[in-house]
Amino acid sequence: MQVVAYLRVSTERQGESGLGIEAQRDYIAQAAKSKGWEVIAEFTDTASGTIAPTARSECIKAMNTAKELGAVLVVAKLDRLSRDVEHIAAMVKRVPFKVATMPDADAFQLHIYAALAQQEREFIAGRTRDALASLKARADAGDELAQAKIARRDAGRKKAHEVGNSAAVAAVVATADAYAQSVANHIKAARFDGIVTLAGCADYLNRHQVKTRRGFEFTPMTVKRLAERLGITFP
Known part of the structure; x- marks a missing residue:
């Protein structure tokens, strides 16, 4: 099977240093060797995971290349494609793709995994909001340490x-x-x-x-x- 590799880092600094890119490339290479895939092209975006894959320039090129060559898009980990379950659902409809860290997962399984990951992030966000509310309440009550933390934030x-x-x-x-x-x-x-x-x-x-x-x-x-x-x- 021919595959088109898509890599993503969140910041220019990561992109320039290569931090994260080589690890992603290694994951894909290992999966390709194990499953007999042939990596025929590679595209790399420097973009936040909150941006939809269909709104990232290199991801668009990767998808178009995969379609034109009849290949499958592959990412190292699902969050390199997106952390949003709606984005993953949209990608399932747009182009066949695989995840190197779970190469045997089908589209349904990837959708479920994305939904569970998003739920966990929402739980973490809720705990963070509760902690910030508690910090603000202490700052409003005159706690100088809490006030300093709020100011730095x-x-x-x-x-x-x-x-x-x-x-x-x-x-x-x-x-x-x-x-x-x-x-x-x-x-x-x-x-x-x-x-x-x-x-x-x-x-x-x-x-x-x-x-x-x-x-x-x-x-x-x-x-x-x-x-x-x-x-x-x-x-």
């Missing part, structure tokens, strides 16, 4: 927001541009076939099973926005 969150906001905007733009380029040839092919209307182009893309960046069918409006990003004009 607020300062850290403000700094992270300032740094992350500009990076997030740039990442969204880059992802949208990468997706647009991945669909550009389809739109050009439609034009070459004599299709000159937005509605006709939308129908062409849907007939060829090309999906929007969020995984939906095209409409004239989504074609218009995509064409404008690519600088392609319709009469």
Whole structure:
């Protein structure tokens, strides 16, 4: 079986240092050797796991490559694809994929595993909220140690927001541009076939099973926005 490897790290620093990437590559290599898979391509994203896989530039390329070559997408661990059960459910519908750390798991089992993992994260988040509420209550009651902890937390969150906001905007733009380029040839092919209307182009893309960046069918409006990003004009 031919597979397309998809790797993901959350920060530029991790991507530059290779931390996490080599471990993911090793997991995939071990599974490939064990199961007789042939890794024919590899794509790496530097993006938060909260971003949907279908909104990450390299993941889009990995999915398109897998579809074009009739291969299966493979990730080292399920959380490298996403930590959100809805994202996993959407991926199950979009492209066949395997997880190196549990190579025999089918789509149903992966969906269940994702649901259980998300439930555990929600439990942890709830305990964290309760602890913060208790800390705030002590700070409001005059506990100086609690007040200092709250102040440090607020300062850290403000700094992270300032740094992350500009990076997030740039990442969204880059992802949208990468997706647009991945669909550009389809739109050009439609034009070459004599299709000159937005509605006709939308129908062409849907007939060829090309999906929007969020995984939906095209409409004239989504074609218009995509064409404008690519600088392609319709009469």
